[in-house]
Amino acid sequence: MTLPQIWPASVAAFIIALIAQVIGMHTFDLGPAAIVFFPMVWGLLMGAAISFQKFRPVGLDFQRVANAFVGVAVLFLIARLAFNIGPNLPLLLDAGPALLLQEVGHLLGTIALALPLAVLLRMGKATVGATFSLDREPAFAMVSEKYGPDSDQYRGVLAMYVFGTLFGAIYVSLLTSVISSLNFFDPLAMAMGAGVGSGSMMAASVGSIIAAHPDQESAILSIAAVSNLITTVLGVYVGIYIALPLADRFYRVLTRRQSRRDEAAATATAASTVHSAADTAGVETNRAFRAQVLASSAPISIRPWTSIPILAVVGVTTASVFAGGLSLQILGGYAVLIALLLLGMLLAKVSRKVSSIVWVTTLGAVISSPWSPIGTQLVALVASVDFLSIACVTLTFAGLSLGKDLPLLKTVGWKIIPVGLVAITASFLLSTLIAEFALGFWG
Template identity: 35%
Template sequence: MVVVVAETIGNVTVPLGGPYKVVLLPLVWALLIGLAWSAAAARLPKAVAVQEDEQHLAAAVLQPALLLFIAKLGLLVGGSLPKILASGWALVFQEFGHFFGTMVFGLPIALLLGIKREAIGATFSVGREPSLAIIGEKYGMASPEGRGVLAEYLTGTVFGAVFIALFAGFVTSLGIFNPLALAMGAGVGSGSLMAAASGAIAAQQPPEVAKDVAAFAAASNLITTTIGTYFTLFLSLPFTVWAYGVLEPILGRFAKVDTTGASPVSTRGHAATTFSLPALVLVWVVAGTIALFGNAVTYKTPVSLDVIVGLALILVPVAVGHVVYVVTKGIVPAVVWVSVVAMAMTYPAMPFAADISAYTAKINFVALATPLLAFAGLSIAKDLPAFRALGWRIVIVSLMANAGTFLGATLIAQVFMHKPV
């Protein structure tokens, strides 16, 4: 129901004066509607309220449903691999923007606002699950650093997709960046944030460029996902700790706010939920079927036999990637296996690659993202009490870190991409 309403609203362009604008996609409406519905649980009749157990279920369903979106992007990457490889050093070095942009943009603001060691946890990364694990093991979640990374995690969950969609859309409207550089900036290592950012960028491009935006965002996100944990552990975190030691005596004196007495916040619900194979298949089929509605309404591709075949082909790398993930005992994340299988299916040298690309092209990648943001929105309300306990200052810092990872990678990619698309 959330997706139906969101797709019916459709794309809404908000002018900001002159050529500047923000395009609000159905995925943004889906997140906001889901959030409003789940947050109103106490005021609604029980029969229609999204109870806390259902909110946890929505959060758990988000990860397997995300694999469909990853598969679709992998299929786009496979066909665009020659073009992606031709981008050369841009795709390699822009990752430094992802991993250091959070600190460069977020840490000074945190110190000026008077935040102390919470700033380390909030700005050394975009604060997804691997970051929670790193800080939890090194400092403990009850520490200032633990409160900081949890603030980043919750801010990304509650506001991240909406914020990054608005921010990426505005930066795109400036017209100063190559769309492919913006696409690389969108690959921040979070599926939902990448979906929101790349969708906002693609919405302002012609169809052929929009396809390349999705492919480059997926390639960047894959790199960020695979090396992200090691990069943040061995480079980003030590560098942020060092930068804090240098900058805090200089910037911290401008605002003295005590954050050391904040209460620790429970991380219940952040652990992964394990589904049986039949349950996973049900999630994949339901999420894919829901996406076909948005594909028909917003992207004008009615459900037909060809579209159903396209969805079935998207499910192939999802299923194969999951099986490989289970067989290899989770040594490598499932998203990596799904991406690799999907890329292989449409790599130009592979048999039937053109046919697979033609069928799967009938399903827009943004349509597959809308159910993800609906699940995310329905899951958010359970985190709102903990979110409010963390204070507005660290929320601003977390949003600056999200902006920094996008803009930092975009700036570096732009340096290596001098030719316009």
């Protein structure tokens, strides 16, 4: 991409993120609970408004550029979180069993609650793909390999992906805001539940938890970061060998009566012909939908020496607004984060099998750990960069990229909305509940 193509989205994000940070955090009471709107939520909403508006529509390239920035911005988030992991390694070791056990909640939450709802709403075989996980990018390969890219199951994956892209961050922010305000769960348990495998959703969720428990910010950030990393790393293996087969089996159990009726109907020649035509039409529909999603989410490449400085400028601005002014500490903190990002990207390119997210998290945790000779100095520098100010930048760019996905929601249909809401809620709540009991047992 050339600079003239990149600048419009960059300037728009800079202005929106600045406005969002100036607006600041606002709390709305709902009786015993409360909803907190953070700058990152304002940024997401304003970015989405720009992306959705029809008065002067923004082009697809504009939105794809914004989406490309999101990927790098998430790395900034991960790098910032790594400097919370290092100093809290003893705490993480103590919480180790709970961190592993709560992953069962992410595994079973969507299958246990969202899958029956999808069956009730008659989503068909798309139910399996839509509910075996929260369906981020790795789910595409899992379902495509097992069922094929033109299958109903794959259409379910795409549907949940579109829903999560459009509504995931804003919904999980509101959900955790309400639950956190009730003071029912341990904030560390909720931090574990926030690690759903999506950087933007994790950031949105963590912000709400920190707002209710600001005294535990560092521990919450470190726990959430590790939980999210575990979900990301283990998610592929759990999805392939456990979640997807389990969802398929559960779906067959819930729909066995309907399956018997379909088999009986298929014995008639005329009915068989109708079914064959319907199946062909279904394949073509799925193929067209897949093409739409691929066109909408087709990645574009922005070179690191272009994307990183732009994100740094926007990030330094939002961090300075939060801190009440620009300081050398903020500039130094961003310099450390940029160095960590570049090193992580380089190692990922060299190793090829280990992602930059893993490298950035691991290296950041090591150099900021209590055993690092420079850990104290680095942590002090990076601590001047507010985590939520980076989240504001990330979700602002995410909002600017959403317009391209809105037409897909019409193709998906309304059924994915209640199913998606239940899937996110179930994943977070069940994981948090398991973590709560595990922390109590081992604590």
